[in-house]
Amino acid sequence: MNEKTVTFIVDGKEIKARPEQTIMKACDEAGVYIPRLCAFKDLSPFGSCRVCTVKVNGRPQAACTQPVGEGIVVESQTAEIQQIRRNIIDMLFVEGNHFCMFCEKSGNCELQAMAYRLGILAPKFPYMFPVRGVDASHPDIFIDWNRCILCARCIRTSCEIDGKNAYGFIGRGPHKRVATNSSAGLKGTDADVSDKAPANCPVGSLMYKRIGYAVPIGCRLYDKNPIGSDIEMKKTT
Amino acid sequence: MTAYNETIVKDICRRFGNERSRMMDVVKEVQTSFGHVPNEAMDAIARALSCPRVEVQSLVSFYAFLTERPKGNIIIRLCDDVIDRMQGFDRIADAFKEELGIGIGETTTDGKITLEATPCIGMCDQAPAALINDVIVTNLTKDAAREIVAGLREHGDPQRLVKRLGDGNNAHELVRAMVVNNVRRKGDVIFGEGKPSDGLKNALAMSPVEVIRAVKTSRLRGRGGAGFPTGIKWEFTRAAKDETRYVICNADEGEPGTFKDRVILTEKADLLFEGMTIAGYAIGAQAGILYLRAEYVYLRPYLEHALAERRKSGLLGNKILGHAGFNYDIRIQMGAGAYICGEETSLISSAEGFRGDPKTRPPFPAQKGYMGHPSAVNNVETLCCVTRILERGAGWYAQMGSNGTSGTKLLSVSGDCKIPGVYEIPFGITLKEFLAMAGAEDAAAVQVGGPSGQMVGPAEFNRIICYDDLATGGAIMVFGPQRDLLWVVSRFMEFFVEESCGYCTPCRVGNVLLRRKIEEVRAGKCDPAAIAYLEDLGQTVKIASRCGLGQTSANPVLTTLKNFRPLYTARMKENEAGMQMTFDISAAVRDAEIIAGRKSANF
């Protein structure tokens, strides 16, 4: 390698990175998986879910937005950080209505997979059972707000990949939600079945219609291997 | 107020140059025209500003003072912070409700008056207070509430409710407010004597780098609460490669219990603008923005006037004080009711015409701030200190205060004290000494730094007010022995739930969960395991949240758990039977009992 590199430590392991990389990107390349939900390949980092929280020289940072630095010491798989991650996943579960048993995304859902990976048997927080709706106005895709985790992956995909602005956030705090770029709902937008946005939804919130349960239980994305295994596989190569 | 008319919207957009970044101003003017921001207006604004419609809705739905639905021509916003509640909010609210025949959040049947509650409007020393459109009313009583409603029904003009004007510039013809300053103690810096423009003149006689060096020598640190060294911030901003730079003054004083910037803006506007100008010169900025919280809009005409006077005197504009090449002006950006905008990157988002979401750091504002350009964001008080430092010298300034913290600090004190108001004290005095000044010797607890700060008890009263010990952005809230501190905690958590921007999970969800658990503790429905639950949850919110709001929002819980733990344990009981005390079977079957017309046979 003739370009400039920086070296840093993650959980005792030395990693080399390019100076413009984020901690997450560098770790991905080195086969060290840092759990995440809002971060997604090909999309600009967003830093909202906080699942990728790590400590950098003792200070908490989001690995998806924090750049690497020469000699930094990153803690990721410590008991303290893992507990925080579990708490955040628990928060997302109780904040919405996540009924895996009848969700088309089950088995391929990143929220669910993250809970599996972290060994969560049940959230420690009380369920909020919010009253939320569904936008099924569009012929080919739909939004189920019950399952939304506000990661902005649809918003970013629509803008950065699909070249549209079909979605955006409205409201604030606990009232924040994804809205469509039309007062008529999804059908009033230029969202289309060929968009990548639904495919990039980590949960079952933005979905293609008429496709569901296509893969049998046991063969789905996260049935056998934890989320992040693809990145950890690189370790051996 | 007029019916919707697209031409009006287009005109408003055109007046702001159809600039996407001025969407805050556009939307506010649209609301002024129609009383709300109608659906059709959002489409029209989006077209004129060439942006997606959802961005307009995103902004409107974010700010408490903007609305998508029609409200009354007159909006009464009762301040419902802890202090106002201690001083009789409930009584006043009842009087308004009775007189208007509506509840909070409702509009009278004739559509004329809306009644709302709003977090701290910066009048804790004259509580209970309210905002009626742009007009502030203070020291409310039940009788005053009745008179206000009668007056509004009769003439509909909130300004006519102001019968007696406050002191100082509160009585200025462009302010005409019943607000009083309550300046209790004047120090040498903010309320010290000085010659107008001397600071600026001295600065212009130096090179910008020398000005920054002077500020560094003075050891001035940011007065908003975080305490970052001002000189270093400026150095970073100046060093960032760009042609365009900005000075931003954070006058979004939203931390409940803080009202010292309000007094500065009222009495020392020129000191502030001079400081902003010096900052502009030091970092190489061409423009400054004063981001003023919506609650202080009553000061805007006066501040605009002060700016105009400075332009006339050659203190703003081209070739300031004849200094070739130093062209600099200041504009006022109004907020729209969002505590989060006091966070510097949220403030920048807001000033750029977006919802007030904090930005990802790095880059820091000093590298990429307003509109992507290097920006120095400073507190009102900080910039006033700058003027004095340049006027009287860094050495003079540095010798004031304590070892680690130079200078003076404005404290705004309210609650259970005899002499609420604003005090300019040197850093380094103990909290106890300060409480004696304010007539709060019998305080049982003091919230230092507002809800995001810490609650301390008498055991901590000997701690020193400075950045290295008891840091505060200026709020001191005093609670006497008669107060229920867990009630205070629950009110603070309510505040953070309402004011979280919702961007990140721990703050958006965690604060709701903290509030819920505190309510359960208060209701005596928890066993001692709730302590560990609160600590674990609070730590997650503190550690994992994305910005300063979330990182401090668990403090009411965490600091009272630390300093007032017996208050919690006293309300807890062991639960050996294993039945959840939070489960209320009679409440759970009540609906069914009514529907079935019989009582539960089981319970």
Next chain:
Amino acid sequence: MQKPKIATASLAGCFGCHMSLLDIDDRILKLIDLVDFDKSPVDDIKEFTGRCLVGLIEGGCCNEENVRVLQEFRKHCDILISVGDCAIDGGLPALRNGIPLKECLTEAYITGPTVYNPSGKIPSDSEIPLLLDRIYPCHEVVKIDYYLPGCPPPADTLWQALTALLSGKPIDLPYELIKYD
């Protein structure tokens, strides 16, 4: 030595979790060697005969009867386990949690498109337990010691959890056995 006892109940559930328990196949014989069943639909014992080591609860609480049974279980069992998603988060029945009870009952018994109910009344016999205002996950009503998620939890999950508890070991499920569907 007397064998430890197990009790089971299905509250607002579909008995699927009980079916999954039976799905441990021939291991049920080993289980019978290890434990006796007390109150349970498996042996149709209606009331507790004594103290139990483990209580397995399927389903959340949708009515007062569920609450009473669950509280009985808490009184009689050393270890109480929420088995399956309905016990843990309310499951399918919790879909009504956003709808006022009156609306639910009105649609179910009066206005629903397929309803035939000449009386036009919501049934209200004293034998019918009163519904709760919403579905309550079991841990909101009583303290729960362990959770075994799944719809239903795989038979292997139940087997592993039970054998661990009976041998005094912590429940440590491998990745494949933690499933929410």
